[in-house]
Amino acid sequence: MKTALITGANKSIGFEVARQLLNEGFYVYLGSRSLENGLEAVQSLKNEGLDNVQIIQIDVTNQESIDSARAEIIKHSEVLDVLINNAGINGGMPQSALTSSVDVFKSVYDTNVYGVIRVTQAFIDLLKKSSEPRIVNLSSSQGSLTLASDESNKFYHFKGAVYQSSKAALNMYSIVLAYELRETLVKVNMVDPGFTKTDFNNHRGTGTVEEAAKRVTKYALIDNNGPTGKFYSEEFYPDGVECPW
Template sequence: MKSVLITGANRSIGLEITKQLSAKGLFVYLGSRDLEKGEAVVRELNQNGYQNIKAIEIDVTNPDSIAEARNIVEKEQEKLDILVNNAGILGINPQPASDTSIKDIQHVFDTNFFGVISVTQAFLDLLKKSDSPRISNITSGLGSLTLHSDPTWKYYNFKTAGYGTSKAALNAYTIALAYELKDLPFKVNVIDPGYTATDFNAHNGPGTVESAASFIIKHTLTDDSAPTGQFYSNDIEDEIGISPW
């Protein structure tokens, strides 16, 4: 049975990914900063027929928390097949480039960028033990520099000094990581679930968590011939969904 760790999985898209992967027969570590909340979610999932799910405490901004989560996975599984770096924050709103404080921007980067790096590096040796390791970094269309430079893009006016730039940085890191691991069986990609109605954005997005999770899973449970180092977006209206960087 393949194992997967999903950070920020106790609600919204992360929770829906958990449900869908559980239904597909994977063992899912439901990552949550608050273990009690995570365990309550797992109990509810079990009552609704979802199995092979375990809550695991992981705060992506806390090195000790990451290390403890890694030790649990190693002890119980000896390896990890899939890492979905889903945890993310929006930060204050609005975020004008001219006067959003460094402190507020750093707060967003700590979770969305440095947190992803910390978790990835901590679990990389366990992923290398898998026959088909996958790393999916959950990004946003707001991290596309190309789209943000196009006045005709439908989200052109949504500029954020912290959130969007953190996702652009995440995209750049993913390219570097995918290149480093290209001669191994890794598939390392960034995936934008699209503008989805969740707690994250006060349920303003047009997309559903079901569609977002399905799109993420489609580009995570890939075969050996699939590409690596790609930027997929559920907001790109074509069959594959490749987004410009």
């Protein structure tokens, strides 16, 4: 049975990705910063008859928490097939390049960028033991420099200096990560789940969590002939067409 770790999976898109992977026959480590919220999420899935799920308490901004999560997973398996770096924050709005404090930048980057780095580095040895290892980093079309500077883009006026730059930084990290892993079986891809109606945007989004999760799950399930180092935003570019950087 394949295994997957999903960070920030106690609600919204991460929770639905967990559900979809469970339905695909995975054993899911449901990552949650809050133990209580994670346990509630696990029980909710088990109430649906999806039993192959386990809470993993993990705070991606805390190395000790990540190390503890790794130790807990190793108790069950020394192989991890899929890592989905889903945990993220937006830092609150509005965000200005002129007035947003460096402290806000640091806080958002600590989760959206450094958190991904911490978790990836902690679990890469387990992933390399898999026959089909996959890393899916949740990005955003807002992290595309091309789209952000395109006045015809429907989200052109939705600017957030902190959040957007964190996702652009995540994209570059992911490119380099995929490059360094190019001679291994590990596939690394960035996926924009789309403007989804969740707590993340105060439910202003237009897409569903089911649709968003399908976009993420798709790249967790690719075979060894699948892409790596690519950036996908099906909201803008359907049918596997790459999103511009």
